[in-house]
Amino acid sequence: MDLSPLKPPAINASASALQVALAGMAALAAAMGIGRFAFTPLLPMMLHDGVVDIPTGSTLAAANYVGYLVGALMFMALPWVARRAPRVVPGNAALARGGLVATAVLTGLLALPVPGAWPALRLLAGVASGLVFLGTANWCMARLAQLGKPALGGLIFCGPGLGIVVTGLPVGAMVAAGWSAAAGWATFAALAALLAAVAWPVLRGGDAPAAGATGVGTAAVPAARSAPERMLLAAAYGLAGLGYIVTATFLPVIARAALPPGSVWPDLFWPMFGAGVALGAFLATRIAPARDRRLLLAGAYLLQAVAIGLSLALPNRFGFALGSLLLGLPFTAITFFALQEARHQWPRAAAGFTGLLTALYGLGQIAGPPMAAALLARAPSAAQGFDQALGVALSVLVLGSAAYAFMAWRWRR
Numbered sequence: 001m002d003l004s005p006l007k008p009p010a011i012n013a014s015a016s017a018l019q020v021a022l023a024g025m026a027a028l029a030a031a032m033g034i035g036r037f038a039f040t041p042l043l044p045m046m047l048h049d050g051v052v053d054i055p056t057g058s059t060l061a062a063a064n065y066v067g068y069l070v071g072a073l074m075f076m077a078l079p080w081v082a083r084r085a086p087r088v089v090p091g092n093a094a095l096a097r098g099g100l101v102a103t104a105v106l107t108g109l110l111a112l113p114v115p116g117a118w119p120a121l122r123l124l125a126g127v128a129s130g131l132v133f134l135g136t137a138n139w140c141m142a143r144l145a146q147l148g149k150p151a152l153g154g155l156i157f158c159g160p161g162l163g164i165v166v167t168g169l170p171v172g173a174m175v176a177a178g179w180s181a182a183a184g185w186a187t188f189a190a191l192a193a194l195l196a197a198v199a200w201p202v203l204r205g206g207d208a209p210a211a212g213a214t215g216v217g218t219a220a221v222p223a224a225r226s227a228p229e230r231m232l233l234a235a236a237y238g239l240a241g242l243g244y245i246v247t248a249t250f251l252p253v254i255a256r257a258a259l260p261p262g263s264v265w266p267d268l269f270w271p272m273f274g275a276g277v278a279l280g281a282f283l284a285t286r287i288a289p290a291r292d293r294r295l296l297l298a299g300a301y302l303l304q305a306v307a308i309g310l311s312l313a314l315p316n317r318f319g320f321a322l323g324s325l326l327l328g329l330p331f332t333a334i335t336f337f338a339l340q341e342a343r344h345q346w347p348r349a350a351a352g353f354t355g356l357l358t359a360l361y362g363l364g365q366i367a368g369p370p371m372a373a374a375l376l377a378r379a380p381s382a383a384q385g386f387d388q389a390l391g392v393a394l395s396v397l398v399l400g401s402a403a404y405a406f407m408a409w410r411w412r413r
Contacts, residue, residue, distance in 0.1 A: 015202045017149035023202035024140035024156035027096055030195035031132035033163010033274070035103040035125050036064060037248070038188045040164075041171040041270050044252050045181040051115060054253070054376065058369040060122045061249050065241075065369070067123040069362030071099075071130020076355030092142075093203045095135035100196035102128040108189030111182040134358055137339060139203065153340075154285030157332035161277025164328075166191065168274055172267035229411050230345050230353065232403055233294075237338045237357045239400035240301065241364025246372050246389045247308060247327055248273070251320075254386050258315045265317045269324040276328025284333040293341040294408040300330030300337065301401035308394040312387060368393070 015023070039061065046052045052060065075095075090098070106125040110118060141153045167188055174184055247254075251273065255266040287296065307326035310319045339354055346353045372389040379385030 015143075017144055017147040017152050019202050020140050020143050020147070021149075021152040021155040023199040024136050024153075025159040025162065026195045027100060027132055027136045027199040027203060028156060028159030029163035029166075030100055030159075030192040030199070031103050031129045031136075032160035033165075034107060034167055034188050034192045034195070035129045035132070036068070037160065037164050037274075038107070038167045038185075039064065039122070040249060041168045041252060041267075042181050042184050042188075043249075044256060044266075045171065045175065045179075045184060047253070048175075049181050051181065054382075055373055058249075058373040060118055061369040062366055063119040064122040064126040064129075065245070065362055065365035067126020067128075068130045069126075069359055069366060070123075071127040072134065072355050072358035072362050074127070075131060075134040076352050076359060078355075079352050091205075092135040092139035093205060095131050096139065096203050097196075097200060099128040099132035099135065100192075100199065103132065104189055104193040104196055107192050108186060111185040111189070113182070130358060130362070134355060136199075136203065137335075138354060141339065141343070151285050151289065154281050154283075154333070154336050157281035157284070157336045158278040160332050161274045161279070161281060161328060163195075164274025164277060165271045168267075168271035171270075172264060175267070229407055230342075232407055233338070233341060233345065234353075234357055234360050236297070236400045236403035236407075237334075238360030238364045239396050239403070240304075240334055241361040241366075242368050242371075243301065243364070243393050243397035243400060244304060244327065244331065245365045245368030246386075246393045247311065247323075249369055250372065250386065250389075251324065254311070255320045257382060257386075258320075259317060263317070265320070269320050272321055272324040273328040273331075276325040277331045280329035280331060280333045281336060283329075284336050292408055292413060293337045293344070294404045296337050297334060297341070298401045298404035298408070300334045301397045301404065303330050305394045305397040305401070308390050308397070312390055312394070315383075364396075 043052070043057050046057065047054070103125065106121050106128060109121050137156065140156050141150065144150050144152050170187075171184065174187075252266050252270055255269050256263075259265055304327055307323045310323035310326065313319065314323075338357060342353045342357055368389075371392065372386070375388045375392075376382055376385035379388060
């Protein structure tokens with residue numbers, strides 16, 4: 001459904017398909033790579049500064065994931081609101097721009113010495129990330145389809161990986177220079193503002209018509225088959241949130257505890273993950289559109305499960321390095337494939353369905369940090385607690401892969 005007002009401003013027709021994809025990339029680098037994931041490399045610095053401990057860090061992570069879920073639910077509600085008060089509902093581009101401003105401001109506020117406000121700030125940052133992600137992805141993918149370049153959508157999802165790289169790589173230098181975590185937050189806020197400025201001129205105007213309404217894209221799945229398949233797609237996508245989140249949240253902490261003191265490697269694993277994210281999203285653009293995305297999703301889940309298994313079997317620099325890269329490769333490719341599949345299965349309800357997918361993904365993320373904290377509290381050692389949490393994550397990813405394989409077998413195309 002078109003979420004723009006009754007008389008939306010014209011689509012930004014001057015922007016080429018590549019400019020649209022690069023603007024989407026910059027927006028997701030800010031909202032996801034910084035607004036959500038800058039917390040991971042900065043968590044060890046916050047622990048070193050003594051401003052948080054592991055349980056508090058888990059609480060801050062969970063608050064952000066709750067906010068991401070709230071943002072997804074808000075996005076899901078927009079079609080309902082638009083039917084009753086269309087003039088008050090912003091378009092996807094406007095949502096993205098507002099969320100980018102909020103991301104930069106909220107990131108900067110985390111530099112202030114007000115720990116009591118940090119959970120609320122991380123929650124609001126999660127809301128902003130969810131709205132930017134869904135607003136940007138829906139606007140850019142619809143616009144690219146209108147321009148006849150839907151495959152360039154994979155470039156949009158390089159953004160989170162590039163954001164992770166540019167926030168992860170400087171942390172080692174920050175630590176060596178004696179920077180505090182507060183200085184790191186302030187620096188990343190400035191970077192978020194810069195990325196927002198890059199995306200701003202392109203992310204403007206009303207929403208492009210949905211693919212199903214214009215004839216662009218794939219025809220809808222017959223209604224007799226679509227409902228159960230959509231339900232299983234949504235459930236399986238939610239499993240990915242829990243499957244990756246333990247590693248993505250605690251990877252630097254896990255690696256730092258497992259490797260010799262003073263090793264430089266723990267500061268490199270998170271940027272390696274980000275490089276894998278960006279590379280995987282780019283490679284997703286090279287995959288033929290005719291490929292069954294459900295099978296691609298099944299393979300992507302298995303690759304992430306193998307990555308976690310490597311970290312468990314080889315808790316050394318080689319295992320962590322290869323595991324980080326392999327965990328990142330399918331990370332945003334999973335989102336790209338799932339959103340493509342969602343638009344294929346239910347093109348006339350793209351906004352609501354993608355919001356549902358993101359909400360279930362958010363629920364999986366929310367469950368991850370408390371689950372890890374509970375296992376850590378009961379385990380004889382922190383290493384054993386993290387191993388147990390990673391084992392749960394691996395099992396969940398295998399289950400999700402099996403669900404997609406079943407879908408491809410049950411609903412053949």
